[in-house]
Each structure stands twice: as structure tokens, then as C-alpha cells.
Amino acid sequence: MRSAHLERAHELPPAAILFRIKRYDFHEELTRGLVVVQAHPVRAAWLLARSPVTTLEIGEPLMLSSVWASALAIGALRLRTLLGGRRSTIVSYALENADPFERPLRARPRLRRGINGVAARFVWQQTDRVVFGTDAARVTYRKALPEPARDFVSAVIPALPAPCPCTAPEGLDAHRVVFLGAFVPRKGLPNILAAWPLVTAVLPQARLTLIGKGALENQARQAAALDPTIDLVVDPPRSEIHRQLRRARVLALPSQPTPTWREQVGLPIVEGLAHGCAIVTTTETGLATWLEEHGHDLVLPGCTEQQLADAVVHALQAPRPPADDLPPIDGRLAADAWLFAGA
Structure with a gap:
């Protein structure tokens, strides 16, 4: 979690945010007015299983450092469905533009990556809607992961900002x-x-x-x-x-x-x-x-x-x-x- 995520959250419809780690540019004051919970992946999955969540946004499936957290969260919601709860929609915003499965690795890291790959494929297959922030990300996912075998929709919406409305009193320094x-x-x-x-x-x-x-x-x-x-x-x-x-x-x-x-x-x-x-x-x-x-x-x-x-x-x-x-x-x-x- 970083400050830019919190700034954006203030502009979005209300939603609870579960996160694991604070980034170097996390400013605590930006959490005011938001529902922000820092939780280990197991606790996050437990909270989701007991929640009325209808739509869950996960970290992108090719972010292997957090893919098991995503898998646990999805698993908790799917278990809730099996027990009679409403099925949640899983969505993701994807930016990865380098296939992590192509990187040359030694034996032990390669084994760990293979295990993470199992989780990544599970998460990808369970995801219902994806926005690619760049066309490079869309190409990377097409190459790295198999097309989901069920109803699945995606779109490319470039990760470009709107002009910021802020002003600087001293104006532009051209140098x-x-x-x-x-x-x-x-x-x-x-x-x-x-x-x-x-x-x-x-x-x-x-x-x-x-x-x-x-x-x-x-x-x-x-x-x-x-x-x-x-x-x-x-x-x-x-x-x-x-x-x-x-x-x-x-x-x-x-x-x-x-x-x-x-x-x-x-x-x-x-x-x-x-x-x-x-x-x-x-x-x-x-x-x-x-x-x-x-x-x-x-x-x-x-x-x-x-x-x-x-x-x-x-x-x-x-x-x-x-x-x-x-x-x-x-x-x-x-x-x-x-x-x-x-x-």
C-alpha cells in the first residue's frame, strides 16, 4: 500500500481495503475517512469469508510475490459460496509487462516459481474481469497464462493520468x-x-x-x-x-x-x-x-x-x-x- 493508492481511494466509491505491507511512501494521514485494514493473508481470507463482499479486486495474477494471498482470498470466497453464500465477482487491474515464467533461475528458485505458477493459474482462472493498464500487459498475459475457460471479459484502458488541478505559486522553472x-x-x-x-x-x-x-x-x-x-x-x-x-x-x-x-x-x-x-x-x-x-x-x-x-x-x-x-x-x-x- 502506498500513498498514491490512498489518494485514489478517496476519489472512488467506498470500499474496504485489505493490505499486507506499507510501501516506503505510505503517509498515515491519508487513511482518514477510509476503511483500511492491514492483515496477514490468512487473516484477510478469514475476514473475507465472514464478510458480505460481492466484488473483490485482487492483486494481478502475475504478481507472484502476492499470488498466494490472492489465492487464499478467492478460496475463502468460493468456500463461502459452497456454503450457500452469494458468489463474488473477482476483478483485477494488470500492468505486468515481463513474463515471470521466462526468467532464467537456478533449481530452487525455479521450483518455487513453479509452485507460484500453480497459484497464478488458479487465480487467473477464477478472475471474471480484468483491465490491462497497457497493451504490453495484455500481450504479456496472453503469452504467460492460458485463456480462462469460462465467461471472462477484459479491456485495455491506458494507465494515463488526467491533468492534476493543483498549482504551484512560483510557477514553472523551465530549467x-x-x-x-x-x-x-x-x-x-x-x-x-x-x-x-x-x-x-x-x-x-x-x-x-x-x-x-x-x-x-x-x-x-x-x-x-x-x-x-x-x-x-x-x-x-x-x-x-x-x-x-x-x-x-x-x-x-x-x-x-x-x-x-x-x-x-x-x-x-x-x-x-x-x-x-x-x-x-x-x-x-x-x-x-x-x-x-x-x-x-x-x-x-x-x-x-x-x-x-x-x-x-x-x-x-x-x-x-x-x-x-x-x-x-x-x-x-x-x-x-x-x-x-x-x-
């Missing part, structure tokens, strides 16, 4: 680049720091703001201490994140794949788009095709420092992307309305 996200290698923090001197060599007025927290926080602090063009904002409140994004010209998130992870969409990318930022990222995101078609800058993962710097410079100098590229309704909210239609 400002923001990195927003966990300070970890896979999000590309070392890459943007390595490329930054090449950016300022071309555009001395350029400024970089690092926003987030994580294992590489000391590296971020050192970079900010040594380079006056770099600012650091550690674990700010949501209002400050919105302020920083509203005044920034570019959001850079050069995500790097790992053997077990690939950027599905990138919440910082979505938030940057909502605030009118030009995006610099890698081809890993499931939104890569849309970003390229709408004038944003993409580089390959593992590209050179110069290639990343060139993309940032181009984004700073190019016209700002028009706000009317975005949908009038946030894609996740539109997906939720489709998933729960008739519930």
Missing part, C-alpha cells in the same frame, strides 16, 4: 529536472547522477531535484553537497511532491531492469505527466510506445551517460507537451469504474 522515486539502482538514480555533469556542461542553468528516499540516500546527499545545481528533498509530504512536479520542466526516471523486475508503468512517470512534465525514461515502461508517440524522450536501459544526458537536454529545450494529450478522466479511475460496473 528544472526532477528525479522522483526510490533511491535505488533499478530506478536509475546512479544513471541520472552520472549523466548530470554532461547536462550542465551544455545547459549551465539546469537544476536537478532529487525527491524520495532509499538505500542510496547517502549517494544522493553527497551529490547534492558537491554540486550546487542539485537539490535534495528526502521523503516529503504529498503536497510538496505536487509542488515540485508542478514547477518542473522534466521528470527523469531512467529505470534499469533486473533479473526479477521490469518497470511496469512507473508511478513517477504518471505523476509527472499529470503535472505537465516532459518525461525522460527508458524503453522498459509499458507506456513507452505512448510516450514516444507524444514527444517524450526514451533511451535504452544501459545506455551511455552521454545518451541519457542528450535526452535530458533535448527534453529541456523542446516545447512542453500539451496537456490535452492526457485523458479527461484518470485511467485508473476509468478502469475501476469498468471493473466494478454493476457491482
Whole structure:
């Protein structure tokens, strides 16, 4: 559970939220007014079995880290049906764009993945409605899991935001680049720091703001201490994140794949788009095709420092992307309305 989920929940019809783990960007104050319960998967299944729930949204079936929690929850509701209760509709929002069953693994992890695969197929077969947040996710699921053998409906609703209505009093800083996200290698923090001197060599007025927290926080602090063009904002409140994004010209998130992870969409990318930022990222995101078609800058993962710097410079100098590229309704909210239609 993370703050963006809680913010969105305030815009959705009332629903109880069961979750297991708080993410690094979880802000407790956002739970006010919501029914939010932190529970182990077994307790969550027990609560569901005793509840009047008619529609359950689960984590996506290819998210193997939580697939057994989903399987337990579905099993509890199906048992309730067998005991005379009403059958619940199972829905899911899917973003995975890398087939987890294709990753090369050693014997023991491969066995664990095989067991998780059994749960994933059970969950997939029990799911009634799915929205794919990117076409890349739709293709991945078609390849990774067999088509459900019963009534099943799906739709692709791009995970694009509507423009954010917030404002920043100081207005746009045309030379400002923001990195927003966990300070970890896979999000590309070392890459943007390595490329930054090449950016300022071309555009001395350029400024970089690092926003987030994580294992590489000391590296971020050192970079900010040594380079006056770099600012650091550690674990700010949501209002400050919105302020920083509203005044920034570019959001850079050069995500790097790992053997077990690939950027599905990138919440910082979505938030940057909502605030009118030009995006610099890698081809890993499931939104890569849309970003390229709408004038944003993409580089390959593992590209050179110069290639990343060139993309940032181009984004700073190019016209700002028009706000009317975005949908009038946030894609996740539109997906939720489709998933729960008739519930």
C-alpha cells in the first residue's frame, strides 16, 4: 500500500481495503475517512469469508510475490459460496509487462516459481474481469497464462493520468529536472547522477531535484553537497511532491531492469505527466510506445551517460507537451469504474 493508492481511494466509491505491507511512501494521514485494514493473508481470507463482499479486486495474477494471498482470498470466497453464500465477482487491474515464467533461475528458485505458477493459474482462472493498464500487459498475459475457460471479459484502458488541478505559486522553472522515486539502482538514480555533469556542461542553468528516499540516500546527499545545481528533498509530504512536479520542466526516471523486475508503468512517470512534465525514461515502461508517440524522450536501459544526458537536454529545450494529450478522466479511475460496473 502506498500513498498514491490512498489518494485514489478517496476519489472512488467506498470500499474496504485489505493490505499486507506499507510501501516506503505510505503517509498515515491519508487513511482518514477510509476503511483500511492491514492483515496477514490468512487473516484477510478469514475476514473475507465472514464478510458480505460481492466484488473483490485482487492483486494481478502475475504478481507472484502476492499470488498466494490472492489465492487464499478467492478460496475463502468460493468456500463461502459452497456454503450457500452469494458468489463474488473477482476483478483485477494488470500492468505486468515481463513474463515471470521466462526468467532464467537456478533449481530452487525455479521450483518455487513453479509452485507460484500453480497459484497464478488458479487465480487467473477464477478472475471474471480484468483491465490491462497497457497493451504490453495484455500481450504479456496472453503469452504467460492460458485463456480462462469460462465467461471472462477484459479491456485495455491506458494507465494515463488526467491533468492534476493543483498549482504551484512560483510557477514553472523551465530549467528544472526532477528525479522522483526510490533511491535505488533499478530506478536509475546512479544513471541520472552520472549523466548530470554532461547536462550542465551544455545547459549551465539546469537544476536537478532529487525527491524520495532509499538505500542510496547517502549517494544522493553527497551529490547534492558537491554540486550546487542539485537539490535534495528526502521523503516529503504529498503536497510538496505536487509542488515540485508542478514547477518542473522534466521528470527523469531512467529505470534499469533486473533479473526479477521490469518497470511496469512507473508511478513517477504518471505523476509527472499529470503535472505537465516532459518525461525522460527508458524503453522498459509499458507506456513507452505512448510516450514516444507524444514527444517524450526514451533511451535504452544501459545506455551511455552521454545518451541519457542528450535526452535530458533535448527534453529541456523542446516545447512542453500539451496537456490535452492526457485523458479527461484518470485511467485508473476509468478502469475501476469498468471493473466494478454493476457491482
